Amino acid sequence: MSALGDILSAGRRITTHRPWPRAVLDRDGWESASFLAADGRCTLLGLWGEWDTVHMALASQDPLEIAVVSLPCTDGSFPSVGQHHPPAIRPERAIRDLFGLVPQGADDARRWLDHGRWGKRQPLGAAVHPDTGAGDAYAFLPVEGESLHQIPVGPVHAGIIEPGHFRFTANGETVVRLEERLGYVHKGTESLMAGADVARAAKLAGRISGDTTAAYGVAFAQAVEAALDVTAPPRAQWLRALMIELERIANHLGDFGAICNDASFSIMLAHCGILRERVLRAADIAFGHRLMMDRAVPGGVARDVTSEGVAAMRALVAEIRARFPTLVQLYDRTTSLQDRTVATGRLNPALARQFGAGGFVGRAAGRDFDARSLAGPLPYRELDFAIATRTEGDVNARIWVRIDEVTQSLDLIDQILERLPDGPVQVTLPGASEAREGMAIVEGFRGDILVWLRLGADGKVARCHLRDPSWFQWPLLEAVIEGNIVADFPLCNKSFNCSYSGHDL
Amino acid sequence: MNKLLLQALALPPVTEPAPAPDPAALAELAANVDAAARRRLGRSLSIREVDAGSCNGCELEIHALNNAFYDLERFGLRFVASPRHADVLLVTGPLTANMREALVRTYHATPDPKWVVAAGDCAVDGGLFAGSYACVGGISAAVPVDLHIRGCPPSPTQLLKGLLSLLSA
Numbered sequence: 001m002s003a004l005g006d007i008l009s010a011g012r013r014i015t016t017h018r019p020w021p022r023a024v025l026d027r028d029g030w031e032s033a034s035f036l037a038a039d040g041r042c043t044l045l046g047l048w049g050e051w052d053t054v055h056m057a058l059a060s061q062d063p064l065e066i067a068v069v070s071l072p073c074t075d076g077s078f079p080s081v082g083q084h085h086p087p088a089i090r091p092e093r094a095i096r097d098l099f100g101l102v103p104q105g106a107d108d109a110r111r112w113l114d115h116g117r118w119g120k121r122q123p124l125g126a127a128v129h130p131d132t133g134a135g136d137a138y139a140f141l142p143v144e145g146e147s148l149h150q151i152p153v154g155p156v157h158a159g160i161i162e163p164g165h166f167r168f169t170a171n172g173e174t175v176v177r178l179e180e181r182l183g184y185v186h187k188g189t190e191s192l193m194a195g196a197d198v199a200r201a202a203k204l205a206g207r208i209s210g211d212t213t214a215a216y217g218v219a220f221a222q223a224v225e226a227a228l229d230v231t232a233p234p235r236a237q238w239l240r241a242l243m244i245e246l247e248r249i250a251n252h253l254g255d256f257g258a259i260c261n262d263a264s265f266s267i268m269l270a271h272c273g274i275l276r277e278r279v280l281r282a283a284d285i286a287f288g289h290r291l292m293m294d295r296a297v298p299g300g301v302a303r304d305v306t307s308e309g310v311a312a313m314r315a316l317v318a319e320i321r322a323r324f325p326t327l328v329q330l331y332d333r334t335t336s337l338q339d340r341t342v343a344t345g346r347l348n349p350a351l352a353r354q355f356g357a358g359g360f361v362g363r364a365a366g367r368d369f370d371a372r373s374l375a376g377p378l379p380y381r382e383l384d385f386a387i388a389t390r391t392e393g394d395v396n397a398r399i400w401v402r403i404d405e406v407t408q409s410l411d412l413i414d415q416i417l418e419r420l421p422d423g424p425v426q427v428t429l430p431g432a433s434e435a436r437e438g439m440a441i442v443e444g445f446r447g448d449i450l451v452w453l454r455l456g457a458d459g460k461v462a463r464c465h466l467r468d469p470s471w472f473q474w475p476l477l478e479a480v481i482e483g484n485i486v487a488d489f490p491l492c493n494k495s496f497n498c499s500y501s502g503h504d505l
Numbered sequence: 506m507n508k509l510l511l512q513a514l515a516l517p518p519v520t521e522p523a524p525a526p527d528p529a530a531l532a533e534l535a536a537n538v539d540a541a542a543r544r545r546l547g548r549s550l551s552i553r554e555v556d557a558g559s560c561n562g563c564e565l566e567i568h569a570l571n572n573a574f575y576d577l578e579r580f581g582l583r584f585v586a587s588p589r590h591a592d593v594l595l596v597t598g599p600l601t602a603n604m605r606e607a608l609v610r611t612y613h614a615t616p617d618p619k620w621v622v623a624a625g626d627c628a629v630d631g632g633l634f635a636g637s638y639a640c641v642g643g644i645s646a647a648v649p650v651d652l653h654i655r656g657c658p659p660s661p662t663q664l665l666k667g668l669l670s671l672l673s674a
Contacts, residue, residue: 115602115603117602117603117605117606118602118638118639119602119638120638123638123639133602135606155604155607156555156588156607156608156611158586158587159586160554160564160567160568160584161556161564162556162559162561162564163555163556163557163604163607183603184558184601184603184604184607185556185558185559185598185601185603185604186601186603186639187558187599187601187634187637187639187640188634188637188638188639188640189634189637191637191638191639192633192634192636192637200633203633204633207560207562207633208560209560209561210559210560210561210562210563210564210565210658211561211562211565213560213562254565254568267506267509267510270572270573271509273569273571273572273573274519274572274573274574276569276572277569277572277573277574280569290566290660291562291565291658293562293657326508326509330506330509334506499561500561501558501559501560501561
């Protein structure tokens with residue numbers, strides 16, 4: 001039996017948790033699980049809290065096993081995972097802010113999502129503490145040394161982008177440290193989810209990160225369906241995959257143009273902007289919403305695709321196939337552009353592995369994990385596609401993974417349209433007489449999205465956690481910019497394109 | 506690249522005709538916007554976008570205004586990088602408590618006369634996020650709003666209709 005299996009079998013299994021196992025552990029078991037993540041035998045998929053419990057999702061390789069382990073925090077604390085495994089540091093800081101559960105042994109006791117503006121502390125905790133809401137000072141890491149200067153950026157940025165604060169310390173042109181401060185767009189989504197009916201919670205899930213609304217919609221729906229032990233009809237599953245691939249293409253096109261634009265190569269932005277708009281318009285025709293918000297719903301999809309929608313998809317695929325290669329060639333042959341992207345913002349593959357970096361960030365640095373290859377209700381296992389990977393880990397590699405993924409997604413859309421099964425697109429969700437738990441992992445354009453939820457016996461959402469891939473990508477952005485010039489930060493940042501809203505929740 | 510540029514010369518532009526300004530927006534502006542300010546701001550407006558807690562959906566559609574189909578700049582409307590260069594703040598999101606101070610400071614950094622446009626359903630009253638401990642709920646809770654553009658997210662055409670009404674109010 002695997003090490004993860006051993007730890008699970010020592011705990012108390014929760015039989016209502018689907019599709020992967022969950023076990024409640026004691027403190028020793030929890031620490032053993034932490035060490036599995038720390039020594040690289042498992043990837044940390046997520047770490048989240050409840051008012052009295054912490055949960056950790058782990059994946060082991062060869063054979064691939066996914067499991068959730070939980071620790072009741074009887075004295076309001078739990079052994080810190082972050083002290084052994086740095087990717088857990090920010091999730092733990094968030095758990096402390098939201099639930100008041102203290103990670104024992106953690107080095108960094110600074111608040112993360114809580115900026116002292118909510119008028120209360122530990123809003124989801126066992127005991128909520130009132131607060132003035134006047135705001136906390138934030139202690140950035142100290143920097144010492146001659147000839148260093150600091151550049152504070154944000155939370156309001158120069159572009160049309162989300163808010164966050166970046167504190168650069170530079171030596172001349174060279175960045176010696178970047179420190180991020182996030183949490184500005186924390187909306188309290190998980191507290192709104194608690195007690196919401198499934199339909200309202202699904203709408204909230206669709207607004208965790210607007211650029212990934214389709215994949216979040218699918219992930220949430222899949223978690224609900226897992227909890228209730230139902231499966232959406234085959235046609236709905238295929239349409240969900242279609243939406244996810246469309247969304248992937250739209251985002252990759254937009255970012256490909258935007259990265260080049262950050263190197264002042266604006267013709268790429270103009271052309272990619274046209275193609276991206278074509279994707280959104282085709283999505284509007286096929287699904288009735290440009291971003292496909294609220295189209296994946298628990299039980300299936302909100303509406304079927306008409307023959308007009310299928311025709312729009314086919315025309316779209318043909319147009320991108322006709323125009324995209326010219327743009328790729330232009331990228332590949334423009335040396336002044338390559339000069340900015342090659343060897344810039346290099347992510348060390350070991351770091352990508354340690355953080356379990358999802359999506360193109362990880363796959364451009366040698367990871368080959370893609371949640372589309374997991375067994376599950378989505379039809380990817382019946383479709384023919386290869387996982388695009390590179391090993392260099394630089395901006396150029398991330399661009400190439402995205403280029404390859406656009407091509408792959410076009411092929412996937414072709415296959416889906418060709419083989420789209422007939423039949424209904426929704427099933428009625430059954431009621432439940434007891435609390436049920438479900439989990440889903442779905443590959444959005446940015447990487448693997450994890451949704452975990454518990455439905456109460458009343459059918460309402462008791463607790464729902466949504467983990468954006470950005471949680472494990474943001475810290476890596478701090479790492480890759482080190483030693484690069486300040487002017488290359490926009491390229492690095494856009495090539496990651498982490499979500500602020502998805503992270504801040 | 507030369508081939509691409511030549512092709513662009515030969516092909517008809519993809520830019521679409523302007524939509525008519527939104528009558529509801531015109532009515533809201535007529536009630537809110539000062540005629541003297543309108544004369545001083547003239548017919549060209551610089552817009553500073555501020556995300557005050559949006560899910561990023563609104564930003565995507567605001568971005569689209571710059572693509573060749575909508576080509577915002579042909580109307581004399583353009584996005585600028587600093588509030589100090591701006592005539593208009595285009596604000597999205599349910600106004601998170603964590604962004605409130607940043608928005609207020611951005612507002613005060615924008616020279617008078619200025620207009621505030623709140624875009625998206627969240628920006629009106631908090632939308633789906635109304636009632637959260639972390640959201641103030643609507644942009645007008647922190648700064649005076651002259652025009653609301655609804656939608657989740659508003660489409661580029663809806664945004665364009667709203668913004669064009671600023672020019673013809």
